[in-house]
Amino acid sequence: MPSFPAVLPPLDVIAGFTLALPDNVIRTSVSVGPEQTRRRFSAMPTPYAVQSRPWTRAQLLAFRDWHAGEIGEGALAFDMTDPVFGNTGSFRFDGPPSFAASGRIYWVMSAQLVRLP
Numbered sequence: 001m002p003s004f005p006a007v008l009p010p011l012d013v014i015a016g017f018t019l020a021l022p023d024n025v026i027r028t029s030v031s032v033g034p035e036q037t038r039r040r041f042s043a044m045p046t047p048y049a050v051q052s053r054p055w056t057r058a059q060l061l062a063f064r065d066w067h068a069g070e071i072g073e074g075a076l077a078f079d080m081t082d083p084v085f086g087n088t089g090s091f092r093f094d095g096p097p098s099f100a101a102s103g104r105i106y107w108v109m110s111a112q113l114v115r116l117p
Helices: 057-069
Strands: 025-028 036-039 046-051 078-081 088-093 098-102 106-115
């Protein structure tokens, strides 16, 4: 499985990010007593909103080449250090990343990722 490029600094969660674990429980009302509950799936993906530290043009080009080549424009999963828990996990882009200029020579990437189970 591809890995996030080592030439780039690790991604951070966006300021104000709230980690919401997925709701994986089905609740069924019954005529008498408390509702019944059960797990829907054995595991579910967890959404992340991430942002890069400022990148140079060379780092932006390295990311673009990796995104287009190794992970097929975001279609394939990749391994990366989890920005919240610090362990390695499998992630996938949940839509295309966006880039904003940060000064004259730096770029900041923002993206929605999902951590795969």
